[in-house]
Amino acid sequence: MTLQTPPTDERILDSLPDEIRVAILTYADESEISANAVIEGAIKHFLSLDASLNGEVANTVEDASLLSSLPPILQSQAISYAEQTEIPAELVIELAIAHFLDPDSVTFDDCQVKVEQNSIAWLKQYAGETATAA
């Protein structure tokens, strides 16, 4: 039997606790975008990055890291934030997703998942801006 690694772009979603993953998939469904786009949107939202941010930056992390699932420009921004705040770079993903799902949370441990209409509207707008920039 051959072991296959999951597609790179599903690794973050697969790593999430069940309740968090369900919320991301709900947002993806409601916003008519991929779960990966929801995650990328949450990270851009957390890092206050422009939705259209799509610069050419080389991969900066090893493939084994969850960060390698992200576009290189998001990797570099997440690493920069992690260095400034003195936290592990992979924790930035958790902080960003938790903040998107519940702005009163810090990590998944205290995240009370909510699916908010204004967040769905923001994701739709974000998807539109991303598509325009592409």
Next chain:
Amino acid sequence: MTDSADAINAEALRILKLLEEMPFDACCPLTREFSELPPRPGIYAVKHKTQGILYIGKSGSVKGRFKGGHKALGWAFMDRLDPDDVRIAVAVLSLQWIRLSLQLEQIIIRQLVPPYNVRVN
């Protein structure tokens, strides 16, 4: 050591002291962009110039939390408080305490009983 109840309690009281004693002028004024707030995990206090701490909260990004609107500021508005008399004090959480933010917040709220937290509960 970090996980022990004593250590968590001591850190919560340290943060509470820091938030209480931060001079009003050194706190972040209310603006549309809250540009002076840190986009970092932290415990924050909404403070009134003379009434003291009105609300205690936590967030993975204190700046992001306020940019999205905050009910404590809505209550301050409804209470006819002058926006110039309301500011935000922040204690940034280090990695050591990030996963214990809920416990820290609860200890601080129990100790202080801020009026706007009472409204939430």
